[in-house]
Amino acid sequence: MPRPASTPGQIALAAFIAIFLLAFLVVPVATVIHVAFTEKGTGSFTLINFADFLRTELFIRSFWNSVYVASMAVVLASAFALPLAALTTRFVFPGAALIQTLGFLPLIMPPFVGAVAMQLLFGRNGSINLLLDDGLGFKIPFMEGLNGVIFVQAVHYFPFILINLSAALRNIDRAMEEAAQNLGSSGFRLFRRIVFPLAMPGYLAGASLVFVKVFDDLATPLLLNVKDMLAPQAYLRVTSIGIADPMGYVISVVLIVVSVGAMWLSALAMKDRDYATVQRGGGGLARRKLRPGESALAYGVVLLILFLVLAPHVGLLLLSFATIWSFAPLPDAYTTAHYARVLGESSIYIKNTLIYAALAGTIDVVFGVAIAYLVLRTRLVGRHVLDWAAMAALAIPGLVLGIGYLRSYYAVQLPDGTPLATFWIMIVVALAIRRLPYALRACYAALQQISIALEEAAENLGATRSRTLRRIVMPLMTGGIVAGFVTSFSTAAVELSATLMLVQSNADAPLAYGLYVFMQSAAGRGPGAALGVIAVALVAICTLASHVLIERSQRSKGAAS
Amino acid sequence: MTPAGITIRGVNLSYGTNHVLKDVSLDISPGEFFAFLGPSGCGKTTLLRLIAGFNQADSGEIRIGGKDISALPPWQRDVGMVFQSYALWPHMTVRRNVAFGLEERRLPRAEIDRRVAAALDLVGLAALAERRPSQLSGGQQQRVAVARTVAIEPKLLLLDEPLSNLDAKLRVQVRRELRELQQRLRLTTIFVTHDQEEANTICDRIAVLNAGIVQQVGTPIDLYERPANLFVASFLGTANILDGRVGGEGAARVFEIAGGVRLPIPADRQIAPGAKLMFRPQDASLIAGGPDRITLDGEVAHREFLGASVRYGIRIGTAEIALETPFHAGDALREIGRPVTVSLSARTSQFLSP
Numbered sequence: 001m002p003r004p005a006s007t008p009g010q011i012a013l014a015a016f017i018a019i020f021l022l023a024f025l026v027v028p029v030a031t032v033i034h035v036a037f038t039e040k041g042t043g044s045f046t047l048i049n050f051a052d053f054l055r056t057e058l059f060i061r062s063f064w065n066s067v068y069v070a071s072m073a074v075v076l077a078s079a080f081a082l083p084l085a086a087l088t089t090r091f092v093f094p095g096a097a098l099i100q101t102l103g104f105l106p107l108i109m110p111p112f113v114g115a116v117a118m119q120l121l122f123g124r125n126g127s128i129n130l131l132l133d134d135g136l137g138f139k140i141p142f143m144e145g146l147n148g149v150i151f152v153q154a155v156h157y158f159p160f161i162l163i164n165l166s167a168a169l170r171n172i173d174r175a176m177e178e179a180a181q182n183l184g185s186s187g188f189r190l191f192r193r194i195v196f197p198l199a200m201p202g203y204l205a206g207a208s209l210v211f212v213k214v215f216d217d218l219a220t221p222l223l224l225n226v227k228d229m230l231a232p233q234a235y236l237r238v239t240s241i242g243i244a245d246p247m248g249y250v251i252s253v254v255l256i257v258v259s260v261g262a263m264w265l266s267a268l269a270m271k272d273r274d275y276a277t278v279q280r281g282g283g284g285l286a287r288r289k290l291r292p293g294e295s296a297l298a299y300g301v302v303l304l305i306l307f308l309v310l311a312p313h314v315g316l317l318l319l320s321f322a323t324i325w326s327f328a329p330l331p332d333a334y335t336t337a338h339y340a341r342v343l344g345e346s347s348i349y350i351k352n353t354l355i356y357a358a359l360a361g362t363i364d365v366v367f368g369v370a371i372a373y374l375v376l377r378t379r380l381v382g383r384h385v386l387d388w389a390a391m392a393a394l395a396i397p398g399l400v401l402g403i404g405y406l407r408s409y410y411a412v413q414l415p416d417g418t419p420l421a422t423f424w425i426m427i428v429v430a431l432a433i434r435r436l437p438y439a440l441r442a443c444y445a446a447l448q449q450i451s452i453a454l455e456e457a458a459e460n461l462g463a464t465r466s467r468t469l470r471r472i473v474m475p476l477m478t479g480g481i482v483a484g485f486v487t488s489f490s491t492a493a494v495e496l497s498a499t500l501m502l503v504q505s506n507a508d509a510p511l512a513y514g515l516y517v518f519m520q521s522a523a524g525r526g527p528g529a530a531l532g533v534i535a536v537a538l539v540a541i542c543t544l545a546s547h548v549l550i551e552r553s554q555r556s557k558g559a560a561s
Numbered sequence: 562m563t564p565a566g567i568t569i570r571g572v573n574l575s576y577g578t579n580h581v582l583k584d585v586s587l588d589i590s591p592g593e594f595f596a597f598l599g600p601s602g603c604g605k606t607t608l609l610r611l612i613a614g615f616n617q618a619d620s621g622e623i624r625i626g627g628k629d630i631s632a633l634p635p636w637q638r639d640v641g642m643v644f645q646s647y648a649l650w651p652h653m654t655v656r657r658n659v660a661f662g663l664e665e666r667r668l669p670r671a672e673i674d675r676r677v678a679a680a681l682d683l684v685g686l687a688a689l690a691e692r693r694p695s696q697l698s699g700g701q702q703q704r705v706a707v708a709r710t711v712a713i714e715p716k717l718l719l720l721d722e723p724l725s726n727l728d729a730k731l732r733v734q735v736r737r738e739l740r741e742l743q744q745r746l747r748l749t750t751i752f753v754t755h756d757q758e759e760a761n762t763i764c765d766r767i768a769v770l771n772a773g774i775v776q777q778v779g780t781p782i783d784l785y786e787r788p789a790n791l792f793v794a795s796f797l798g799t800a801n802i803l804d805g806r807v808g809g810e811g812a813a814r815v816f817e818i819a820g821g822v823r824l825p826i827p828a829d830r831q832i833a834p835g836a837k838l839m840f841r842p843q844d845a846s847l848i849a850g851g852p853d854r855i856t857l858d859g860e861v862a863h864r865e866f867l868g869a870s871v872r873y874g875i876r877i878g879t880a881e882i883a884l885e886t887p888f889h890a891g892d893a894l895r896e897i898g899r900p901v902t903v904s905l906s907a908r909t910s911q912f913l914s915p
C-alpha cells in the first residue's frame with residue numbers, strides 16, 4: 001500500500017533524479033533524433049537525410065547485414081543455449097551447476113576481446129583450420145566476414161538465452177508436465193507441446209536481448225574489420241567526417257527504432273503470457289535419469305558447446321603468455337613480459353576502470369533504490385515516469401548515447417576551456433545511464449519483496465520513516481543492492497560502445513578502450529590479451545565476492561527469522 | 562465405458578529412511594466414489610500419485626480392471642487425474658486444454674471436436690471454450706480440469722484435493738456437482754482430502770490413512786459409529802477420550818479414570834489392554850441418568866453458545882470432556898463452576914486402542 005502525502009524530501013529527490021535523466025538521457029537522445037530530421041545549414045525540418053540514407057547502397061547493405069548478423073547470432077546462440085538449458089534443468093545431470101556457471105563466463109569478457117582470440121583459434125590460419133588442413137585437407141570459414149561477427153557475438157551473448165531459458169524451465173510447475181503425462185503425452189512431444197511453450201517467455205526475453213545487443217554492437221565488427229554494418233558506419237561517419245554530418249544521426253535513429261521495435265515485438269509476443277502467476281503449488285520440473293547411451297551423447301554435445309564458448313578465454317590466456325603466435329596451432333614460446341608491460345605503463349587503464357565502474361555502480365544503486373522507493377512506497381505524481389525513463393535507457397544503443405553527449409555537450413565549456421563532452425565524468429555518467437535499468441530492477445525486486453507490515457511494525461514501535469528506512473528497509477534490501485551494484489560495476493567495466501565516442505585522451509581511457517587500442521595492432525595483441533585476462537579476472541572476482549556477500553546476508557537473515 | 566475396479570496389494574514406498582506407505586492394501590469397486598482421507602503427510606497423495614504412475618512403489622502391485630499397471634509409465638495408464646492446482650496450461654485455450662489428451666491419442670479431428678464439446682457441456686462451460694485459463698474464476702478452472710480429464714474417458718478418475726483452492730461456499734456447490742458427475746458417468750473415482758466433511762458428504766466409502774498405514778475402510782457412517790481405533794474416532798468428528806484402567810472382575814468390572822472416578826463396564830464388553838473410553842459430545846447429556854446410562858459427576862469448566870446448540874466443557878476429576886446439547890428458545894444455560902451430572906449411554910461409548 002502506498003502511503004499518502006508526498007513529503008518535500010521525496011519531491012526534491014524525484015526532481016533531482018528527473019533532472020539527471022533529462023540532462024543525460026532525454027536531451028542527448030532527443031538531440032540525436034532532432035539532428036537526424038534537421039536540414040544541415042538551415043536548421044529546418046526535413047526528411048532529406050533519410051532519403052539520402054535510403055539512396056546510399058552502402059547503408060542499405062549495412063542495414064541488412066546488421067539484421068542478418070543479429071538474426072543469425074540469435075539462431076546460433078539458441079543452438080548453444082537450448083541443449084545446455086534443457087539438459088541441465090530436465091535431467092539428472094552431474095556437473096549441471098558447473099555447466100551453468102561456465103555458461104555465464106563469456107558475459108564477463110567484452111566480445112571484441114574474444115574476437116581476437118577467436119581469430120587465432122578459428123580464423124583462416126587459426127589453430128583449428130591449420131589442424132583441419134593438415135589432417136583432412138580443408139578449412140572451415142568460421143571467421144570470414146560476417147560469419148566471424150555472428151560466431152563471436154553468439155559465443156558472447158548466448159548466456160542471455162541460457163539464463164532466461166533455464167530460469168523459465170525451472171519455474172514451470174511440475175503439475176503442468178504431469179497433467180500432460182496423465183493425459184497420454186511423453187518424450188519430445190511433451191517437450192514441444194507443453195514444456196517449451198511454457199518456457200517461451202523466458203526464451204523470447206533472452207533472444208530479443210541478444211538481437212538488440214548484437215544489432216547495436218560497435219567494437220566487435222570494427223575489430224574484425226567488418227565495416228559494412230550499421231553501428232560501425234555511424235561511428236565512422238562521426239569520427240571521420242565529424243559530428244556535424246547528419247548521416248551518423250540518421251543511422252542512430254535507425255538503431256533506436258530497431259532496438260525499440262525488437263523489444264516491442266518481444267513484449268507483444270509475451271503479452272498475456274506471464275505464466276508464472278498462473279501457477280500454484282508444486283515443485284519445478286521432474287528430472288529424468290539419462291540412459292547410458294543418452295548420457296554419452298548429452299555429455300558429447302555439452303563438451304562441444306563448452307569448448308566453443310570457452311575457446312575465447314583459453315585463446316586469450318594463451319595469447320597473453322605467448323611470445324609469437326602465428327600460423328601455428330599453439331604459440332611458439334611463453335613469457336610474462338606482457339603482464340609486466342600492462343601492469344606497468346598501462347596500469348592507468350585499470351585504475352580508471354575501477355574508478356569509473358565503481359562510481360557508475362554507486363550512482364546506479366543510489367538512483368535504483370530511490371526510484372524503487374518512490375514508485376513502491378509513495379504516491380508522488382509522476383513517479384512511474386521516472387521508472388519508465390530510467391528503463392528506456394535499455395533501448396538506447398551506447399553508440400547513440402555517446403554521439404548524443406558529443407553533440408549536446410561539446411559546445412558547453414568547462415572553466416579550463418575543454419568541452420564538457422570530453423570530461424572524464426561524462427564517461428561515468430554514460431556508464432551509469434546505460435547500466436541503470438539493471439540496477440533499478442534489482443533494487444525494485446528487493447524492495448517489492450519486503451512486506452510493508454515490517455515497516456509499519458517499526459513505525460508502530462516509534463521509529464520515524466527515515467529511521468525505518470535505515471534500520472529495516474535498507475538492511476533487508478542489502479542483497480538486491482549488492483546484486484545491482486555488481487551487475488552495473490562488472491558490465492560497466494567492460495563496456496566500450498559509448499566510451500569509444502567519449503574518450504579523448506589516453507589518460508582518461510578505461511580498460512576496454514585500452515584493450516581496443518592494443519588489439520588493433522599485431523604487436524599490441526600480447527599486452528592486449530594480458531589486459532583482457534586482467535579485466536576478466538577483475539570482473540570474475542567482483543562477481544564471486546558479491547555472490548558470497550549476498551549468500552552470507554541471506555543466511556543471516558534466514559537464521560534471524 | 563464400463564467402470565473398472567482397482568486392487569492395491571501390499572504396497573510399500575520409502576523416500577530414503579522415510580517409510581511413506583506401509584503395506585497398503587485396498588479394494589475399490591467399479592463405479593465407486595472412494596476417498597483417501599487423512600492428515601497432511603499421511604501418504605494419501607503419494608498413494609494417489611502411485612496409481613497415476615508419478616511415484617514408483619518399492620513393492621506390491623496395483624491392478625486396474627484386473628490388469629497390473631505397476632510397470633506402465635503415466636501416459637499409458639488411462640487414469641485421469643485432476644491436480645490440486647488444476648495444472649491448466651496457460652498457453653492454451655480451454656478448448657485446447659480439453660482436446661489435449663484426445664490429440665495425444667491421435668483420434669480423428671471430428672471425434673475430438675465431438676468429445677471436447679460433450680465434456681465442456683458436461684461441466685457447463687461450452688460458452689467459455691475460447692477463453693484462456695487465466696480469464697476464468699477458480700471454480701471454472703476447476704471444471705475445465707475435470708472436463709479435460711473426463712474427456713479421455715479414463716478407466717479411473719483421481720481427484721487430488723480438488724476443492725482446496727475454492728472458497729468455502731463454492732466448495733459445497735462443487736462437491737455436489739462432482740458427485741452428480743460421477744454418478745452420471747458411473748466412473749470409479751478416488752478423492753484425496755484431509756477434510757472429513759468433504760469425504761463424508763460425497764463418498765461411498767473412505768479409507769482413513771495415518772502415517773502411511775490404512776487405519777480403516779468403510780462407509781462414512783461406519784467410520785463414525787464404529788471407529789477401529791482412537792485415531793479414526795478423533796479424526797472423524799469430535800471425540801471425548803478418557804484415559805483410565807480396568808479394575809475389578811466380572812460384573813464388578815470398572816473403568817477407573819484419572820481423579821478416581823469409576824465407571825461400570827457392561828459385562829459383554831471386550832477391552833484391549835491400553836484402551837481408552839471414547840464417546841461423542843452429542844451422545845452425552847446433562848439430563849438425569851437412566852437404566853442403560855452411565856453417570857459421572859463433574860462441574861462446568863467453560864461453555865460456548867453455538868446457536869443451535871451449546872457446547873460445555875465439563876471437568877470430571879482431572880479430565881475434561883466436551884458435551885453438546887441442543888438449544889431451544891428459553892433454555893437456561895448452566896453456569897460455570899456449577900456441579901452437574903453427565904449421563905452417557907453405554908451403547909454409544911466405546912473402548913478403543915490407539
